[in-house]
Amino acid sequence: MITIDFEKKGKFGLSEFIYISIKEQILNGKLNANYKLPSKRTFAEHLGVSIITIQNAYNQLICEGYIYSLEKKGYFVTDISLEPSIKQNHKKDVINHVETKKQNVELNKKDEIIIDFTNNSTSVQKFPFNLWAHILRQVLNSSDEKLLQRIDAKGIFELRKAISSYLLEFRNMDVSPEQIIIASGTETLYTILSQLLDEQTIFAVENPGYHKVEKIFRINHKNCYPIQIDEQGIIIQELEKSKAEVVHVCPTHHFPTGIIMPVKRRLELLTWAENSKNHYIIEDDYDSEFRFNGKPLQTLFSYDKNNKVIYINTFSKTLTPSLRISYMILPQQLLDSFNKKLGFYSCTVSAFEQFALANFINQGFFGKHIIRMKNYYRSLRNALIQSLQNSKIAPKIQIKEEDSGLHFLLQIDSIKTKDELQKDLLSKGIKISLLSDFYYPDLTKSDIQQEKIFLINYSGIKKEQIPIFIKKLESVL
């Protein structure tokens, strides 16, 4: 039986401590690949805890790829060793929907949009306008000289300090304020990285993925290659072939597929980065605060022992995209070159709002706001999914990757093509993206991705719009 030394439990919850203990024993090799873990019931009795406690710990381990379950057989330790022979297993390319040519769906833009599932805006009812105005008033009342002075290139120290404390408390990340760079949106951070890294740096992004990232690297005159993902995330062999030096990934909640990169692929990716001094991984952690079952997953940044991960996060999802505040954490060697090369800049975010956000975090409002928003989004998502499942078209639809984040996938069974479906929905005022919209055209593949999978970006819709959506969807199918 596995040992769990409860004397070291400290401040951790039961479930969390069991999860951590098993994880450590897998990582340090005490538990070997394919080792069969005790059943939930046996283990619960042995430790004198509830079955739910064990289940939560196992779920977290499965989610991060440390263990796997086989139906009616039980739970086993994943083989996370990095031999090349094993690497080949990841080439399955379960997801290889590739478009040969982007088909232009003629969208009649004049149609009035009633429900927009492509919109990233956050809920107006839930934004703490009063509190924000109050905190801004606090900041402005201080009439402090600091409010009007040129802002350090990295941002205001008070905000970097607040983010550093938040990351330690809520994400278990130990980061010095000196490593943190504030900027007006993630887009600005990509441009800063383009300016910071060598002129000839070659970038890679995930395919499918968030096209803006690739666009910004190209606008900054960089070569940037889309790299295919399989069911575990970016395919390392394809990355190696591409000769890319810096790769952009969303390991905790891939956009748009929702895939979580398991620990093994994470370690492989880190190994890839360690193989060359110019290799870096950009970890885009855009919405991992919104994991509905359990705590946010451990970041790739936290696995990294060799200063290879550039961590990026934003307040666009947690507060609002219109605030334009994002940040990144730079590894030491890039930090030195940032200070030397770009230290003359003034930070791109207003000092007033930086101080306000620092106060908002330090006074505990940010933590509370995330909890409130998580509850709100969970309830919105549940209502939407239940309405879909209780609708007349329930047999024709399948919901995927709904576990976390502010979007999920909706697969539709229909005699219509995906483009016809998209067009018909638009003509009824429903704006919605296809999963295939997020693929880069790949001329080496001839099979056209025709799966009818839609991206349901639900953060901006209202609960009362759900019945309207269901009705429209039923009428189209």
Add this chain to the structure above:
Amino acid sequence: MITIDFEKKGKFGLSEFIYISIKEQILNGKLNANYKLPSKRTFAEHLGVSIITIQNAYNQLICEGYIYSLEKKGYFVTDISLEPSIKQNHKKDVINHVETKKQNVELNKKDEIIIDFTNNSTSVQKFPFNLWAHILRQVLNSSDEKLLQRIDAKGIFELRKAISSYLLEFRNMDVSPEQIIIASGTETLYTILSQLLDEQTIFAVENPGYHKVEKIFRINHKNCYPIQIDEQGIIIQELEKSKAEVVHVCPTHHFPTGIIMPVKRRLELLTWAENSKNHYIIEDDYDSEFRFNGKPLQTLFSYDKNNKVIYINTFSKTLTPSLRISYMILPQQLLDSFNKKLGFYSCTVSAFEQFALANFINQGFFGKHIIRMKNYYRSLRNALIQSLQNSKIAPKIQIKEEDSGLHFLLQIDSIKTKDELQKDLLSKGIKISLLSDFYYPDLTKSDIQQEKIFLINYSGIKKEQIPIFIKKLESVL
């Protein structure tokens, strides 16, 4: 005698209308080069206005280079025709202080700075904190959905509209909101321009000049050449030789020399731009709101009839640099390519502050704030200059280019070198830049610029610091 048709005066003041009438007659050739204008007294009697009225009109015309005065002879029309033979006259290079090598003044950074003349911050006592908090509260109270939505790449329409109205009312510039791009600081605008223009575009900047501009173009991997200026601004022949396609200038108040580019050089520069479809002029109008005698000068943008000028301005000087709001006006063809190439961006300035600034302008507070700040800076500048002129060291100093803007030049007569003076002042807590700091090293010239000219950037100092500064300066000289 010159005709002034007062029936067309409309809303203009007397002085302004006389200035406009004469300017038009010079531009359309009715008044020839070297035509002798009536004396102030004769003209005043003829028109039935006061001498002061004529004097103000003549001063404005002199300032912009339309007329010149010869002592005891009177006022004459400048030759603004563009024949090459005449162009040669501008090669005098009165200002040709060139450093062969930047000398590293060892500044002891540990010394406590008491007065900082290198600081661009604005006065804390004068920033309208209460009003700003009040307007932000107005904006946030509206809880409008627009506040939380993704912001158009160009910025929020309401702010662009407000700026457009302001420019028409206060600067006589007719600009559509569609042409205006909002960004988080002028630095961001230079990066946007680097991304917008062709990858191979060659840039030029003024020498001496504001080094950040050149730095940002270089960081964006652009070639950028410093071009020498003479007493009228950038030397067109040098610009032509450089093969640069896009040139950055501050025609209305050159930084740091304070030179105003006269109309003739402006027309020459516009002619240079019209000669190639890839040529553009970036007009940086960073502090022309603060002209103490008379209205702000006409912008180069207003002279441009061929869509060759990219106009840039900022709220850093008029409000505060820590707000990070600047804007540019794009000519039509660049606007089309902005929409196509960069239209996917979200604007880099917070929606809350964009709406607040729009309200601040629309409710008339911005116009009033500029008047208040102009009075404040005028009084600060006068107090500083008078204290210098009444000090023991008055015979050893000369004040230059103090007519407008938030800085002037102070030339010092001393047996010490310029670097010794700078170092001695720093050891007494006075941080101050040398004019020579703003020159680019030019290896083709061997004469070292050793003039003891300092840049007095006074916007951030307090009135009560003036006697301390004078005492310290006396003790050093």
